Amino acid sequence: MHHPDQLDLRNETEDKGQTKPGIPSGKRLLTIQDISCIGKCSLTIALPVISSLGIETAVLPTALLSTHTLFDGFTFLDLTDQMVPVTDHWKRLGFSFDTIYSGYLGSVRQMEIVQDIIRKFQGTQNPLVIIDPVMADYGKLYTGFDESFAKQYAVFCGCADIILPNLTEAHYLTGLPYLERYEEDYILDLLKALCALGPEWAVLTGVSLKDGQTGAMARNSRTGEVVSCFTDRIPGNYHGTGDLFTSVVAGALTRGLPLKKALRLAVDYVRETIRVTQASGRPDSYGVEFEATLPALIRQADQLSASPQPSPSP
16 A cells, blocks of 8 residues: 555656656546536546646546536436446556545445456556545435445445545444534544554544634554644535545645645645635535635645655654
8 A cells, every 4th residue: 555645756757858846747646436517526626626736637437417416407327337448448558547536436336346446557556545435424325325335335445545534424434423513532533443444544524623613634544643634614515625625635645745734735725715615605505616726726735845745654
């Protein structure tokens, strides 16, 4: 497995040009999730956000929707049958990936296929595997999912280097109670149980240990190290912010930032994007105005890349 604070910053041999200091050249990330043609979530967030961080972003759509699911009457096309032929073609052509990042998956079959894809592209490249177990929020599973699906997701998380559930997803993955009011010990117990599923790092999103505060906490399964990043909370619920957070983390890690800096970048960027969205007056359900804040994301990523890196954890 990769260690997220020790990602390789070497240039790929195919890159012959000059690169901007702090940005690794030739890095390629594969993201596997659905695409909603209108509405900001999943691939319509992941592709521009990760690309803006200087990472070539390959996509494997798992389903095609006319809009995201908060719009009435959306159309849906299941692309499960295309996932294996597409990736087999890539393998024959010799493509490889520095990172494989899966988001929303609609079935156990898709989980099984993604596991096979990870195996297919493991080898000398040894991609960093990031799983966002998108299946629940606000104490409930999404429509169409049940507890047996969640148990299969817990097994699937064992093939990841990093998992990034929210509190509801962590509850379903671990079987620990879902609490709306909690102390730090509860979060630490959740993180420990998530690490027991097998990933190198477990990251909990949407953590709030004080009123008016929100952020993320992470635990390393090898060392027990705990990392926290918080900011002030802006009231409201905004569609797609989980996808935005994970996309920033995935792009930042692939770029070469250690996990703590990647979390700092994501926490700050999501907060700023929510602030801009709130000021715009657009409906919360449509999605966040991330396009307006991409320049700020690029600037902060450059600053974090230019600052001295800490010594790797043992």
